[in-house]
Amino acid sequence: MKYKNPIISGFYPDPSICRNDKEEYFLVNSSFEYFPAIPLFKSTDLVNWEQIDHVLTRESQLDLERVRDFPVSQGVYAPTIRYYQGKYYVITTNNTTMKTFYVWTEDPFGEWSEPIYIDGLMGYDPSLYFEGETVYLTASAYPIPGAKEGIIQATIDLQTGKLTSELQHIWAGTGHSAPEGPHLYKKDHYYYLLVAEGGTEFGHMVTIARGTQPFGPFESCPQNPIASNRSTSLPIQATGHADMIESVAGEWVAVILGIRPLARHKIHHLGRETSLVPVTWTDDQWPILGDNGRVLVEHEISGAGEQMIETNWSDDFSSRQLHNRWNTIRQLEQSAWKFSAGLSLYGKAATLNNTDTAPVFIGCRQTSPICEVSVDFTFSPNNEGEEAGVTIYMNENFHYDVFRMNKDGRQVLSLRKQVGDICYLANSLDYSGENVTLIIQAKEDKYYWSVKEPSGKEHLLGEGEARLLSKEIAGGFTGVYLGMYATGNGKMSQTPAVFTHFSYDKK
Numbered sequence: 001m002k003y004k005n006p007i008i009s010g011f012y013p014d015p016s017i018c019r020n021d022k023e024e025y026f027l028v029n030s031s032f033e034y035f036p037a038i039p040l041f042k043s044t045d046l047v048n049w050e051q052i053d054h055v056l057t058r059e060s061q062l063d064l065e066r067v068r069d070f071p072v073s074q075g076v077y078a079p080t081i082r083y084y085q086g087k088y089y090v091i092t093t094n095n096t097t098m099k100t101f102y103v104w105t106e107d108p109f110g111e112w113s114e115p116i117y118i119d120g121l122m123g124y125d126p127s128l129y130f131e132g133e134t135v136y137l138t139a140s141a142y143p144i145p146g147a148k149e150g151i152i153q154a155t156i157d158l159q160t161g162k163l164t165s166e167l168q169h170i171w172a173g174t175g176h177s178a179p180e181g182p183h184l185y186k187k188d189h190y191y192y193l194l195v196a197e198g199g200t201e202f203g204h205m206v207t208i209a210r211g212t213q214p215f216g217p218f219e220s221c222p223q224n225p226i227a228s229n230r231s232t233s234l235p236i237q238a239t240g241h242a243d244m245i246e247s248v249a250g251e252w253v254a255v256i257l258g259i260r261p262l263a264r265h266k267i268h269h270l271g272r273e274t275s276l277v278p279v280t281w282t283d284d285q286w287p288i289l290g291d292n293g294r295v296l297v298e299h300e301i302s303g304a305g306e307q308m309i310e311t312n313w314s315d316d317f318s319s320r321q322l323h324n325r326w327n328t329i330r331q332l333e334q335s336a337w338k339f340s341a342g343l344s345l346y347g348k349a350a351t352l353n354n355t356d357t358a359p360v361f362i363g364c365r366q367t368s369p370i371c372e373v374s375v376d377f378t379f380s381p382n383n384e385g386e387e388a389g390v391t392i393y394m395n396e397n398f399h400y401d402v403f404r405m406n407k408d409g410r411q412v413l414s415l416r417k418q419v420g421d422i423c424y425l426a427n428s429l430d431y432s433g434e435n436v437t438l439i440i441q442a443k444e445d446k447y448y449w450s451v452k453e454p455s456g457k458e459h460l461l462g463e464g465e466a467r468l469l470s471k472e473i474a475g476g477f478t479g480v481y482l483g484m485y486a487t488g489n490g491k492m493s494q495t496p497a498v499f500t501h502f503s504y505d506k507k
Contacts (some may be wrong), residue, residue, distance in 0.1 A: 011271025011479030045305030271479015347493030365481020388497030
């Protein structure tokens with residue numbers, strides 16, 4: 001049956017997939033500095049995916065407090081999920097602390113274990129391969145001056161996290177930059193080593209090598225790269241970082257990341273998304289991903305179900321718990337929010353520009369280039385500097401904010417644009433009403449902001465370019481979030497902002 005890519009839209013990069021004994025599939029993605037971390041999806045047909053939770057949901061499992069002078073996008077990089085003998089394992093690297101660890105569970109719908117850390121691994125993008133009682137740990141070597149670039153591997157004791165063999169360099173890739181995201185498989189008589197190369201930009205690609213032993217030597221596939229949309233005008237670009245699996249139907253398929261560039265611009269802002277492609281095997285047993293290496297919007301696999309269209313959604317916060325669509329930036333103190341006739345946010349000293357302290361922010365991914373978001377909230381600040389509203393957030397240096405604050409004794413609604421080190425107050429209007437609805441309209445390459453009074457009267461605040469929130473301009477490895485926030489701008493806010501309704505309508 002035919003289906004369309006991406007199968008998971010928005011900022012869901014570095015997909016990894018596994019299948020259990022009940023013919024269910026599970027998939028995880030990178031989450032970087034957002035918490036809860038590592039979104040976890042389930043499917044029975046490979047094309048319709050439901051997010052069931054996150055893997056890392058407790059602060060004890062993940063330390064995201066910044067300790068390094070490093071640009072944006074620290075945190076969780078490229079997790080791998082595997083199922084073996086009744087247990088699920090997720091292994092990843094926290095690039096905030098530079099520590100690799102794994103967690104496990106027997107029930108993916110329940111809680112995952114505390115992390116087990118791995119000592120002696122100077123690598124990232126880790127993966128596990130099980131063969132009998134032996135477990136292989138494969139990773140990409142950190143690009144340390146003087147060190148050999150490429151893929152490293154050792155065996156590991158899963159009870160202790162200790163390496164049980166010497167760490168070996170097993171493949172340097174095909175000569176392109178940044179060989180990373182490795183996964184080891186066995187099919188018939190060969191061990192296959194799947195790798196991402198070319199950097200996670202428009203030159204991204206998937207390459208593969210094989211050998212007759214788990215540690216090699218590995219020979220490079222003569223058809224490398226086996227997947228790449230580079231130097232094409234295809235709608236999906238920067239394809240790479242894949243993970244393969246044999247489906248219930250006996251087909252091989254791969255999940256792979258890709259981006260959808262803005263029209264007229266070779267840049268993207270939604271983030272790297274998850275696509276699915278069929279895998280075909282050549283007569284001499286090499287895999288080729290997609291349509292002769294190309295990732296298309298439409299593919300066909302026999303095991304696919306009828307693909308459901310992404311639906312609109314809303315939240316009135318009446319369940320008194322955050323839906324798994326919501327994230328915070330790093331871990332947010334419990335004192336900063338509570339459920340009381342809606343979602344109440346209590347502004348702290350930190351702003352959306354802060355790097356050392358997490359701002360009071362709760363947001364979700366923008367998953368479609370054309371959409372409308374409306375947020376109802378009540379906020380009547382009495383003190384100068386108290387501020388709350390909604391933000392289109394790429395990172396601490398690039399975001400657009402519509403907010404309410406007390407300015408010189410007046411209640412005002414304002415539009416602010418933070419673009420690098422330039423902060424521009426685009427527009428303001430006086431507003432004395434208690435309740436207000438803030439509206440964001442995304443239309444391909446532009447955003448439009450409006451405020452609506454309870455009477456229904458609307459006021460256009462302004463517009464802004466989506467490209468200024470792109471990864472290529474803003475940096476990092478994430479995608480745009482649409483969020484609610486509050487701040488005291490250097491001090492504790494005394495007035496809570498109460499958000500009573502949030503809606504996301506895909507157009």
